[in-house]
Amino acid sequence: MKSASLRTLLILAGLVAVNLLSAFVFFRLDLTQEKRYTLSSATQTLLADLPDAIHVDVYLTGDLPPAFKRLETAVRETLDEFQARAGKTVTYRFIDPSAITNADEKNKFIETLQKRGLTPTNLFASEGGKRTEKLIFPGAIVSYRGKETPVLLLKGNKTASKEDQLNQSYEGVEFQLASAIRKLTQTEGKRRSVGLLYGHTQVPPSRFADLLASVQQNYDLYFIDMTKPGPIAGLDVVLVPKPDKPFSEDELFKLDQFVVNGGRALFFVDGQRVDSVSNEGTYAQPLSLNLDDLFFRWGVRVNRDIVKDYYCAPIPLNVGNLGDKPNIQLVPWRFYPLLNNFGSSGNPIVRNLDALLGRFISTLDTVRSVGIRKTPLLMTSPYTKILKTPALISYNEARQQPDPRTYNDGARIIGCLLEGKFQSMFANRILPGDPRAAGFRSDGVESRVLVCSDGDLVVNDVDYKRNTPYPLGYDRFTRNTFANKDFALNAIDYLIDPNGVISARTRTVTLRPLDKIRVDANRTGWQVLNLLGPLALVGLVGGVWQFARRRKYGR
Secondary structure, eight states, X not given: OHHHHHHHHHHHHHHHHHHHHHHHOOOOOOOSTTOTTOOOHHHHHHHHTOOSOEEEEEOOOSSOOHHHHHHHHHHHHHHHHHHHHHGGGEEEEEOOGGGOOSHHHHXXXXXXXXXXXXXXXXXXXXXXXXXXXXXXXXXXXEEETTEEEEEEOOOSOTTSOHHXXXXXXXXXXXXXXHHHHHHHHXXXXXXXXXXXXXXXXXXXXXXXXXXXXXXXXXXXXXXXXTTSSSOOOSOSEEEEEOOOSOOOHXXXXXXXXXXXXXXXXXEEOOSEEOOOOOSSOEEEEEOOOSOHHHHHHHTEEEOSEEEEESSEEEEEEEEEEETTEEEEEEEEEEEEEEEOBOTTTTSTTTTTOOOEEOSSOOOEEEOOOTTEEEEEEEEOOSOEEEEESSEEEOGGGGGSOOOGGGOOSOOOEEEEEEEEEEEOTTTTTOOTTSGGXXXXXXXXXXXXXXXXXXXXXXXXXXXXXXXXXXXXXXXXTTTEEOTHHHHHHHHHHHHHOTXXXXXXXXXXXXXXXXXXXXXXXXXHHHHHHHHHHHHHHHHHHHHHHHHHHHHHHOO
């Protein structure tokens, strides 16, 4: 009896000690294989440095299908982890819009959510032989000091299956919420800087409006005037969108030295120029930007060609007359490829990314460059036809049925990430008496450059009737929004800091579905096992315990 009492006291003392220790020492154990409950280091740092309270209203809750319930659970668990790291600084609540019984109030509430930036999704199901429809909001509103930003939780590649797309959304929950918090809490002086190179494009500013507005939400944006003397300095990233005028030798020197000294650069350039297209046709002419030697030194080459891709977006064309009126229909336009082939799907820039919309794209080749790691990110589909410029482009071609056998040039690179220590193009060319010799550097430090051979990837359309820009990636013909903006913003994030919040996009959660055929065939057996198995196990443990006690104390 004394030993039993002593054992009981020791157990109680141990429990008290553990509770006292937990009050002063914080730790959590994640025993899952994918570490799905472990936040990235950047997210933990972000939460630890929150200057004020963050509140999150999540509207994904209520009577949902199992797959959406799993996504809701992921959001709840992620917010619980946020609270565990940030304490009372982070609060949240789940709100079910469908729980509002008054029809007028419900409609007003839904309208308010849409005005605040949340996009609804229709769910269809069959109940009692009838098809039912339900409107849900797979999103959240993050609030901070009177400001708020919407968060879309249903992300992923739309060409994937519903299960895979929801799993991709599950994997992206931390990144979406952490990005929203970062956007709201960044203070002046701590924001990173992005420089926009202007003066080399004839594209009007309204065509870059959405990209620049999105960049300014996370970064300080500066405009670079390359005609001014002096180097490019004080910037984290230089953005070069759709140039159509050649770069001078002095401007190349500035770009070269910026990258060699550790600056990062993002290029969206064309290998050809297409001014306008008519039914009869026009020619895509080769475009020389005088960047060839610089890119070659870095390890890539933009080719003077144009891609026709069998996997493409449609455009409206008059295919004939319908009575006395023209018959306008959407027909595939092979010069507007949909880029849904990602060379390195594990890279955080393109992981779980939706398709991008390209327009009159050229191809990229990689060449040998010592010390530079090359990662293809954007690629065409395998069914392409490459035309060397000058090449005839005519709307009449869209009316013809193409022969798939002629689209046999394979998948080609459109965007390539370059990482490493860049060597100067001007090494052994700068003489001692050259004014540029002061501060010249031939051997580089670690840096990153991303080159894309389509300038239109970052050009948005404009609604000229309302004089307002469309969102970047929005196709006004199909009314689909492609992932052009996500790609550009992810690229800037990664170029600035690959270990920052963008690293949360590398999270992997493996789907482990049950074998549906075996489940259906043995449904009754599994149900009986799940019902009676726990009871039998409890009874077995109790019986063994009683038997052991009788043997011990029955003597």
